[in-house]
Amino acid sequence: MIVETRIENWDDAYANGAHIEGAADYPPRWQRLAAAFRADHGARAETDIAYGSAPRQRFDLFRPVGAARGLVVFIHGGYWRAFDKSLWSHLAAGPLARDWAVAMPSYTLAPDAKIAEIAVEIAAAIAAAAGKVEGPVRLTGHSAGGHLAARMICADQPLPAAVSARIARVVSIAGVHDLRPLIRTAINDDLRLDAEEAAAASPALRTPAPGARLLTWVGGNERPEFRRQSALLANIWAGLGAATAAHEMPGKHHFDVIDDLADPESDLVAELLA
Incomplete structure (x- = not known):
């Protein structure tokens, strides 16, 4: 039997909070965990490092106790319209425990910046952070941040060549990789x-x-569109010569699929640093 798939409600297809129990509790929880993490790391947390002149062109850098093996950059989500670096500091815990430095940038949000302009800002943030930490670079990001991380390994990405050459791996977590459907949503x-x-x-x-x-x-309990978007990029790029893999994490939804970044023993951290 052939079963057709057709999206009738595009706003609902890309709505996450409406389908997650207790969704409103997550941002304040992230804020508390991140603030506590920064307080605990004291001198090893360099905050509000400028990578440009705009107010949100700042990143935080967390260093491990010993010499860093390389740099992880985490790019936050929020549909390119919300949040900043201050909510996610605690997610640096996993890579830090395995001796990787972690940078977390903010960026100018829509509608004040177009997505193409945000990508240029992220490239500048990565370049600035890479100038402070030697070794290989791993990029990861969540939702809109997953899109931005993947954009950094396109053939026409906006990074300096020397920085691009250091990027060893990208993990896009619940990323949106084909933006055309968003034209049909109120997000646009x-x-x-x-x-x-x-x-x-x-x-x-x-x-x-x-x-x-x-x-x-991507989380196994995420909206079907996010699961499709994740499989889509891995599938297409595999046919274009990239080394790709796609993984669905059972039981996880859009808001808790990133939690394992804080756990140095998690499969997500292991794959990011592989």
Whole structure:
């Protein structure tokens, strides 16, 4: 039997909080955990490092106790419209415990910036952080941050060549990789994407950089569109020469799928640093 799939309500397809019990409790919880983590790390936490002149062009850098083996950059989500670096500091715990430095940038949000402009900001943040930490670079990001992380290993990415050459692996967590469906949602009131811009900003419609290594990671209980978007990029890029894998984490939804970044023994941290 052939079962057709068709999306009738595009806003609902990309709505996460409406389908997660206790969704409103997550942002304050993230804020508390992140603030406590920064307080605990004291001198090993360098906060509000400028990578540009705009107010939100700042990143935090957390260093391990000993010499860093390399740099992890975590890019936050929020549909390119919400949040900042201050909510996610605690997610640095996993890589830090395994001797990796972790940078977490903020960026100008839509509608004050278009997605293509945000990608340029993220490239500048990665370059600035890489200038402070030697060794290989791993990128990861959640939701919109997953999109931005994947955008950094497209063939036409905006990074300096020397920094691009150091990126050994990208893990896109519940990322949105084809932006064209968002044109049909209310989210686009802020994103202001047209068809041409959406296609140009979509990693799934770009060519991966030579040697690109990508893992997409998504919760098994996430909205079907996020699961489809994760599988989509890994599938397409595998056919374009990238080394890819796709993983669904059983029992996880869009808001708790990132929790394992705080656990140095988790499969997610192991895969990120592999």
